[in-house]
Amino acid sequence: DARVTQTPRHKVTEMGQEVTMRCQPILGHNTVFWYRQTMMQGLELLAYFRNRAPLDDSGMPKDRFSAEMPDATLATLKIQPSEPRDSAVYFCASGLVQGRSGDIQYFGAGTRLSVL
C-alpha cells in the first residue's frame, strides 16, 4: 500500500536549533507539498515542488525556512534557527498532477514539532 512517509514523527528541540524534516513521496508522483497546521491558523501551504523544481514557496518564511528536493524520493523542510512559534504539525503530501483533474494529494502522517 503506497503511502507518503514522514520522519521524524515527533521532534522536540530548543529555540535556536536547526530542525530538518524529511518526506518520502509516493513513487511516481511528480508533485510534493509542504503544509503547516496550527490550532490558530489551520492548514497552511508552505511550498510545493513539481518534478523536483520549486513552484511556489510564498507561504514560507524565507529567512529561516528552506525546502529542497535533492532527488525524486526525498523532500526536506529545514528550519534554522527554530523559534517557539514554529511549533506545529508539518505535513507533506504528494500527487500525480496531469492536468486539472489529477490534483489529488496524498498526505503523510505529519511531523509534530515542539520548539521550547
Added chain:
Amino acid sequence: DAKTTQPPSMDCAEGRAANLPCNHSTISGNEYVYWYRQIHSQGPQYIIHGLKNNETNEMASLIITEDRKSSTLILPHATLRDTAVYYCIVLNDKIIFGKGTRLHILP
C-alpha cells in the same frame, strides 16, 4: 483565501446519511470542487472531486448544483469513524484549506 464557505460544525446520527454543504459562489468554469477530511491528528484524506456532474465513489457522493455555486457531500451511512473535519476546496492554482466542517457522529 479559501473560496468556500462551510458551516463550522454539524451533527449526524450513526447510520443516517450525513449531508455536508459547501458554498462556492465565485467558482470559475474550469475549477474543480474537491473534498478532503481530517480525522483527529492524522493527515488529510482525499474523498472525492467533481467539475459539473454528480460523482460517487466507495466513500461518498458529491452533488454539485447546476449553477455550480454550491455542492453537498453525502456520506450515505455515517459511522463513528466518519467523525472528522471535512474540507471543501475549490482548486485553482493550488489547494487552500479553509476551516472546514467538524462532523460529529452521534451513537
